[in-house]
Amino acid sequence: MSVFCRGQAVLLALACLGAMPLARAELPVKLDGSGRYVYRQDFNTLGAVSRTYDWVDNRTLPGWSLLNFVEQPLVTPTYRADVGDDGSGSFYSYGLEGDANRALGALGSGAAYFGTPAAGALAGYITVAFRNLSGQDLDRIAVRFQGQQWRQGASDNLNTMVFEYGVGEVFGHVNWVRPGKGFDFESPSPLIGTPEGQIVNGRDPLASARLGGSLPTVWPAGTKLWLRWAFLNNHGFDHGLAIDDVEFRAERAPR
Numbered sequence: 001m002s003v004f005c006r007g008q009a010v011l012l013a014l015a016c017l018g019a020m021p022l023a024r025a026e027l028p029v030k031l032d033g034s035g036r037y038v039y040r041q042d043f044n045t046l047g048a049v050s051r052t053y054d055w056v057d058n059r060t061l062p063g064w065s066l067l068n069f070v071e072q073p074l075v076t077p078t079y080r081a082d083v084g085d086d087g088s089g090s091f092y093s094y095g096l097e098g099d100a101n102r103a104l105g106a107l108g109s110g111a112a113y114f115g116t117p118a119a120g121a122l123a124g125y126i127t128v129a130f131r132n133l134s135g136q137d138l139d140r141i142a143v144r145f146q147g148q149q150w151r152q153g154a155s156d157n158l159n160t161m162v163f164e165y166g167v168g169e170v171f172g173h174v175n176w177v178r179p180g181k182g183f184d185f186e187s188p189s190p191l192i193g194t195p196e197g198q199i200v201n202g203r204d205p206l207a208s209a210r211l212g213g214s215l216p217t218v219w220p221a222g223t224k225l226w227l228r229w230a231f232l233n234n235h236g237f238d239h240g241l242a243i244d245d246v247e248f249r250a251e252r253a254p255r
């Protein structure tokens, strides 16, 4: 903290804190002139060259965090950029080599990266949080996103990326709702016949799906709403699954 910030007044101290990096920085939601909030995330600021990158919750992508299966930040906070030929357990920035169009995903495993989850158990979560600063309860909420498969694991099982949402201050104390069909992404590879242990182009229409829709909930003013995508350490070799082009909308239904 600078000499200037070692000040006396509380307000001054708060101003100085405001200038420091925010440990928790959920996305602030205020309505525009037409009474709507629209957020879009294309993940295209993520790394695009096949290697490991540092990840910082709420900073690499403001509002976004990567958690392990015990709902804690990663012990080794990194992600890998890859085209889908890497079978290691990790969160991934998936895309063609060097291509700026990225998708954020994961390939589950029982290795240390996710904290050695058991086979068939949760590996980790991708999550994003929003704070309702509109001054009113919002009750017309919708999320849309692409589900994509970028790698076919050597076990051609069905792997499912589960979407859930909920309101709560702390990730571990949210009453999560799973809308299920139309929101969960089921790996298409058993249907498209990719050779096992191979790259899949996740933007191929056969390997992707448009998912999401309305979330029937009331989002009280001042509270925090979370979206999360859960990844398992599936039995055997996991597929690489990802999300892209996330759109989140919130407004108040006409009275």
Ligand SMILES: [Ca+2]
Residues within 6 Å of the ligand: 042, 043, 044, 101, 102, 103, 244, 245
């Ligand atoms: Ca993208």
Ligand SMILES: [Ca+2]
Residues within 6 Å of the ligand: 108, 109, 110, 119, 233, 234, 235, 236, 237, 238
């Ligand atoms: Ca596995």
